Amino acid sequence: MTDEFSTVSEDELHAYVDGHLGQPERERVEAWLERHPARAEEVREWQAQAAALQQHYAPYARDEEGDRGLLSTRRDQGDAVAPPHAPVLRRIAAGLLIFAAGVLAGTYTAPTLAPDRPLETAESPDSLPRQAQSAFLVYASEVRHPVEVGADQQAHLATWLGKRLDYGLKIPDLSALGLSLVGGRLIPVNGTAGAMLMYEDGSGQRLTVLLGRNRDNRETSFRIASQGGLETFYWIDGEIGYAVTGEVPRSVLQKVADECYRQFEASDAS
Numbered sequence: 001m002t003d004e005f006s007t008v009s010e011d012e013l014h015a016y017v018d019g020h021l022g023q024p025e026r027e028r029v030e031a032w033l034e035r036h037p038a039r040a041e042e043v044r045e046w047q048a049q050a051a052a053l054q055q056h057y058a059p060y061a062r063d064e065e066g067d068r069g070l071l072s073t074r075r076d077q078g079d080a081v082a083p084p085h086a087p088v089l090r091r092i093a094a095g096l097l098i099f100a101a102g103v104l105a106g107t108y109t110a111p112t113l114a115p116d117r118p119l120e121t122a123e124s125p126d127s128l129p130r131q132a133q134s135a136f137l138v139y140a141s142e143v144r145h146p147v148e149v150g151a152d153q154q155a156h157l158a159t160w161l162g163k164r165l166d167y168g169l170k171i172p173d174l175s176a177l178g179l180s181l182v183g184g185r186l187i188p189v190n191g192t193a194g195a196m197l198m199y200e201d202g203s204g205q206r207l208t209v210l211l212g213r214n215r216d217n218r219e220t221s222f223r224i225a226s227q228g229g230l231e232t233f234y235w236i237d238g239e240i241g242y243a244v245t246g247e248v249p250r251s252v253l254q255k256v257a258d259e260c261y262r263q264f265e266a267s268d269a270s
Contacts, residue, residue, distance in 0.1 A: 008032040013039070017046045127190065129225035129232040132210040132243035135187055135196050136230065140206040140246075147183030147198055157184050161195040165211060167240055170267035172209065172260045174199055179256070182206065189241075190215065199256075207246030207253065209260055214241045222257060224250065233257035237264070 008029055015021050016029045033040040139146050149157040154171055162169030164186055171181065179199040187196050189212025197209040214236050225232045231253050234243035242264065244257040 013043055014046075017043060128210070128212065128236070128241045128243050129223075129234045129245075131189055131194075131212070132208065132232050132234065132245045133225070133227055133230055135210060136208045136245040139185070139196065139198065140208060146206075147196075148185035150183040151181040153183075154181060161186060161211075164193040165195055165213065165240070167211070168267060169195065169211070170263065171197060172263040174256060174259060177252075177256060177259060178202060179207070189213065205246070205248060207244065207248060207256060210243040210245065212241050214239055222254075222261070235261065240264075 012021070012025070012029060016026060021029065033043060149160065151157075158169050158171050161184060171184070174181075178201050180201075182198040182200050184195060184197040187194050187210075189195075189210065192213050192215075194210065194212035197211075198206055199209070200206040219238065220234075220236045222233055222235045225234065229247050230245065231248070231250050232243050232245040233253055233256075234241065235257075236242075242260065244253060244260055246253050246256070
């Protein structure tokens, strides 16, 4: 006897995840997944990835008036089940969506006032704020080990990280802004050694300063990248890219970025 559930294809699983199946087909796929736990786990991972992408790139979503009509037309033509190459096309489309979102983040973020710096859009350093935000989310909430070297070894920290970056690093003093150094750590930035410095205020609110090598040697003015309540001010200056990240008001973060920029510029000049 033929098992009707054995007819579920890869394309139908993708359609199930994308919400493109009718109720009878959806119930059939769900029943099949109950009998195939390994594939059910894979489908759950797809759903989680889709939800994360949808949430992250929601600001760039557009719902055009004719979109649903195009879908209806394809169904009327008998294309309810996607062709065999559809998963490949979906992956290409997802890659283009991520690329477009990165371009938008680098092109449409408003620069801050820095009249002595060229207003230039960098092509590749738009990944810098994303890496800075990831580092912040991983380490800023860490209680026992947020940094590798603490503020009590500041001289060693500056020497160690500066040597790894091949950069004369002088750690900014942000005490005038109510921030004290927690310490720092070595992290990968653009596939090479980078540095993360962490500061906190009297209430324990933290922010991070990220430095990484700028292989393209391009420059940008200050730019802002936002992800939910997480803000990042970043700029590229010659061989080094900088990013200041925190869950603080943008005006506060801008003051920190301005002060870091001033001190880094002074150390380069000395």
